[in-house]
């Protein structure tokens with residue numbers, strides 16, 4: 388049972404908790420919240436309770452914050468943790484009193500000037516600039532860790548922006564919600580293209596670009612053959628040496644810019660080709676078991692063949708023969724491909 392000293396009764400009394408509308412001035416502005424208050428059960432007067440008062444103050448500040456569009460305590464803590472900084476380290480870096488951030492995160496109200504600065508903390512450019520101007524306020528280790536985080540955040544941002552731009556170029560229809568049989572009924576998915584490329588690059592060492600193009604085509608069409616859905620949402624066009632992902636050069640350039648693959652000249656026997664090397668492992672957790680099975684099947688059946696052999700195979704297919712260069716090959720052609728005869732075990 389909660390008890391407290393009632394100023395009306397001049398006695399220690401039993402208290403009950405009741406939610407009441409409370410209005411107080413916050414920085415000179417009347418502010419109203421619904422808050423739990425302690426009531427004397429004998430006379431009905433409100434009795435001050437430290438814990439409840441604290442909670443109410445937090446609510447009043449939250450209302451004031453949202454009215455003035457100020458960051459909440461939680462938002463400030465999130466901004467700080469994003470960079471792995473302690474409360475003290477961020478205070479020091481910003482040139483504020485040592486416990487300023489600690490107070491804000493505990494609920495104290497920041498002024499507009501500090502709020503404006505805190506909002507910038509979200510931006511890696513602000514952090515990098517701050518490091519170059521005032522990095523000395525941090526220890527060498529703190530500086531190094533913060534710089535690493537900011538640089539990696541910048542890289543992620545660049546990759547994200549690039550990915551969005553490329554998606555708009557490669558598959559403008561999907562922005563309008565249109566996905567046809569040209570993409571196997573899946574909107575182009577840059578991440579899936581990336582992971583499947585990394586997967587083949589790992590499975591087939593010395594993978595040349597033209598061979599990758601055909602393995603992607605085989606995997607997408609094989610999966611469509613069984614499931615009426617492509618793996619990557621890539622569209623394929625007829626090229627002189629066989630089917631080729633639409634905008635293939637651009638897409639490989641994106642993976643290169645993201646530093647997940649490396650393109651290099653390599654001579655294998657009589658051939659010189661541009662080799663795709665993976666710089667990281669594929670992340671396949673977002674793929675279903677049947678999807679990975681398809682990739683394995685394509686790698687085991689065709690991974691050992693050269694780009695020239697795969698090219699010759701594709702030249703026997705109606706999908707390639709009956710089209711002009713640059714023409715898109717719809718996924719429905721998967722049904723007529725002779726390479727898939729026996730692919731799924733049937734005769």
Ligand SMILES: [Zn+2]
Nearest residue numbers: 393396427430
């Ligand atoms: Zn009382």
